[in-house]
Amino acid sequence: MDKLMLLGDEAIAHAGMDAGMSGIYAYPGTPSTEIMEYVQNSHRAAKENIFCQWSANEKTAMEAALGMSYTGKRSMVCMKHVGLNVAADPFMNAAITGVNGGFLIVVADDPSMHSSQNEQDSRYYGKFAMIPVLEPLNQQEAYDMVFYGFELSERYRLPVMLRITTRLAHSRSAVVPSKKIMQKQVALPADPVQFVLLPAIARRRYRGLIEMQPDLAAESESSGWNTFTDGSDKSVGYIACGLAHNYLIEAYRGKQLSNPVLRIGQYPLPEKLVEKLTAGCEKVIVLEEGYPLVEELLRGLPAVKNISGRIDGTLPRDGELNPDIVSRVLGLSANEGPPVPDVVKNRPPSFCSGCGHIDMFNALLEAIEGYGPGRVFSDIGCYTLGALPPFNAINSCVDMGASVTMAKGAADGGLHPAVSVIGDSTFTHSGMTGLLDAVNDGSPITVLIGDNSTTGMTGGQKSSATGRIEDICAGLGVEPGHIKTINPLKKHHQENVEIISRELEYKGVSVVIARRECIQVAMRRKKEEKTKN
Numbered sequence: 001m002d003k004l005m006l007l008g009d010e011a012i013a014h015a016g017m018d019a020g021m022s023g024i025y026a027y028p029g030t031p032s033t034e035i036m037e038y039v040q041n042s043h044r045a046a047k048e049n050i051f052c053q054w055s056a057n058e059k060t061a062m063e064a065a066l067g068m069s070y071t072g073k074r075s076m077v078c079m080k081h082v083g084l085n086v087a088a089d090p091f092m093n094a095a096i097t098g099v100n101g102g103f104l105i106v107v108a109d110d111p112s113m114h115s116s117q118n119e120q121d122s123r124y125y126g127k128f129a130m131i132p133v134l135e136p137l138n139q140q141e142a143y144d145m146v147f148y149g150f151e152l153s154e155r156y157r158l159p160v161m162l163r164i165t166t167r168l169a170h171s172r173s174a175v176v177p178s179k180k181i182m183q184k185q186v187a188l189p190a191d192p193v194q195f196v197l198l199p200a201i202a203r204r205r206y207r208g209l210i211e212m213q214p215d216l217a218a219e220s221e222s223s224g225w226n227t228f229t230d231g232s233d234k235s236v237g238y239i240a241c242g243l244a245h246n247y248l249i250e251a252y253r254g255k256q257l258s259n260p261v262l263r264i265g266q267y268p269l270p271e272k273l274v275e276k277l278t279a280g281c282e283k284v285i286v287l288e289e290g291y292p293l294v295e296e297l298l299r300g301l302p303a304v305k306n307i308s309g310r311i312d313g314t315l316p317r318d319g320e321l322n323p324d325i326v327s328r329v330l331g332l333s334a335n336e337g338p339p340v341p342d343v344v345k346n347r348p349p350s351f352c353s354g355c356g357h358i359d360m361f362n363a364l365l366e367a368i369e370g371y372g373p374g375r376v377f378s379d380i381g382c383y384t385l386g387a388l389p390p391f392n393a394i395n396s397c398v399d400m401g402a403s404v405t406m407a408k409g410a411a412d413g414g415l416h417p418a419v420s421v422i423g424d425s426t427f428t429h430s431g432m433t434g435l436l437d438a439v440n441d442g443s444p445i446t447v448l449i450g451d452n453s454t455t456g457m458t459g460g461q462k463s464s465a466t467g468r469i470e471d472i473c474a475g476l477g478v479e480p481g482h483i484k485t486i487n488p489l490k491k492h493h494q495e496n497v498e499i500i501s502r503e504l505e506y507k508g509v510s511v512v513i514a515r516r517e518c519i520q521v522a523m524r525r526k527k528e529e530k531t532k533n
């Protein structure tokens with residue numbers, strides 16, 4: 001077979017198509033976005049009718065993928081780590097309902113917070129839900145694990161999580177594809193009530209999940225993704241999880257590694273393999289990307305002594321690992337490389353020149369000037385850059401949709417005006433329900449929707465709200481007279497300030513839609529149109 005040069009994300013997408021996946025569901029979020037984009041750009045996916053549309057949020061994506069699995073077909077759902085918080089409700093319950101067709105949940109964690117609000121480690125969610133978790137160490141394994149994950153999922157009728165991290169998702173390597181599996185036919189679940197989580201059924205299913213745990217542990221013990229390599233130097237043994245195994249090998253830079261090593265790529269933790277490693281080793285160092293999950297589990301095992309890792313400070317508690325960090329910890333020489341040139345370091349993010357959000361914030365700042373600071377709640381998108389100079393325009397950014405609900409809470413507490421700044425995609429992701437709460441409670445807020453007709457921050461994916469925001473707001477109960485649309489351009493500045501000022505004064509729920517296409521998307525669109533003509 002020919003080799004393909006693929007990002008980790010693309011390897012997963014390509015494997016999904018090769019493994020007979022019938023649908024992929026996702027909401028864009030760095031570093032997972034390219035998985036869906038790869039399928040969307042594939043002629044083969046279109047020809048084979050593989051469903052690949054963006055969902056409104058991660059919860060709806062998870063539920064739709066579960067629905068496809070219900071039909072007996074293989075489905076995949078992809079998200080970034082914080083997206084799993086949004087999808088946590090169906091995620092936890094899918095472990096109880098079980099699945100029918102193979103169901104793979106791909107979660108891309110972002111240690112070092114390159115583009116995220118936190119560093120949370122999705123392996124904990126896998127453990128929480130008691131489902132198998134796979135953690136590849138390179139792009140080839142990411143590809144191969146998709147096949148294995150679907151097969152494991154169908155064998156145990158359980159969702160399987162494939163957890164990757166930024167470095168793997170966004171680095172490219174040669175991948176050898178394997179055979180192509182045909183998509184499955186519709187075949188409804190053998191257990192007709194397994195998806196009905198009424199308490200009596202849920203209790204039975206939950207007991208079944210618990211009873212399955214020893215089998216899942218036995219799978220891990222014999223899994224080819226968990227390998228023990230013995231060594232003569234027992235002064236220290238290494239447990240290296242997923243990508244961290246590469247850092248360990250790289251730290252030795254071609255020199256013989258004479259210590260015992262347990263490489264972990266499948267969870268639950270293979271305890272017998274752990275005991276095999278620890279027996280005779282004076283000390284164990286755990287190398288893992290993210291939280292100290294394995295280190296914590298080891299500390300709970302009576303036979304395992306003298307554990308080091310991220311908890312005791314041997315390794316940094318936060319941030320990505322890399323070969324240099326691992327080298328230093330192991331007392332090996334680190335290859336620091338040449339210094340980072342000034343041109344690429346310390347470059348704070350900023351709006352693209354000419355972005356409509358600039359004019360939106362300029363109008364808002366002038367309109368709100370007389371009220372004093374601390375009244376603008378923001379959401380997550382390009383517009384969050386409004387927190388930085390020269391704007392210093394926003395006072396919160398917590399999670400998707402929180403701008404509306406935090407403004408509502410602040411208004412309920414007597415803050416006036418209370419303004420939410422949210423993008424069109426984030427609004428349909430999880431801002432709409434907060435707006436409904438505000439309408440129901442008559443909370444006096446102004447919601448400023450930066451409508452750039454796309455999901456700008458992640459690269460211009462389709463937004464569920466495009467062309468329908470006014471209708472959605474009216475449908476949620478906002479008075480039509482207080483749904484205003486402005487054009488955020490310099491030449492409309494004064495008019496925009498006046499409209500926003502009037503709505504800030506209104507003692508009910510108002511919405512101001514600042515509509516102007518993201519210039520990156522507009523440029524791309526115009527180029528495509530020119531190529532077509």
Ligand code: SF4
Binds near residue numbers: 354382521
């Ligand atoms: S990508 Fe689009 S929305 Fe984001 S800053 Fe640039 S122009 Fe503005």
